[in-house]
């Protein structure tokens with residue numbers, strides 16, 4: 496008999512009841528039980544970062560977390576970034592700066608960058624380079640990803656300054 500637990504996950508501002516085995520990872524529940532396939536699975540052992548989501552605002556490798564551990568947390572996946580079909584500023588910057596090629600790593604980088612910029616909104620290029628080095632990309636060479644994150648940081652700072660002086 497399988498040992499399954501009914502848990503409630505708060506994902507992208509919606510509560511989901513799911514019946515899960517304790518061994519099931521968060522990324523598998525997001526993809527297979529909730530149909531949120533924007534989060535990708537690469538290495539499945541914490542190296543590549545393709546599975547990165549935000550858990551209480553922190554970028555987390557969802558292949559290293561059991562779903563039962565994420566109960567009560569605020570989970571955000573890449574699906575939360577766009578609003579009413581419009582890409583977020585960060586997503587638009589990835590597109591404008593060619594921060595993706597095959598796109599497999601992109602959801603992980605977007606969530607990594609989103610979490611990072613929330614904590615370090617005025618980060619400089621070197622700090623951004625270090626932050627994005629947490630994840631693996633086999634296509635871009637990283638420079639364009641750094642460009643996209645840097646452009647987003649600059650843009651958000653300008654928007655904030657404008658709002659403060661309005």
Ligand code: FES
Pocket residue numbers: 535536537538539540541542543544545546547556557558559
């Ligand atoms: S799939 Fe999770 S770190 Fe690679």
Ligand code: FES
Pocket residue numbers: 594595596597598599600601631632633634635
């Ligand atoms: S764009 Fe292909 S792995 Fe990053």
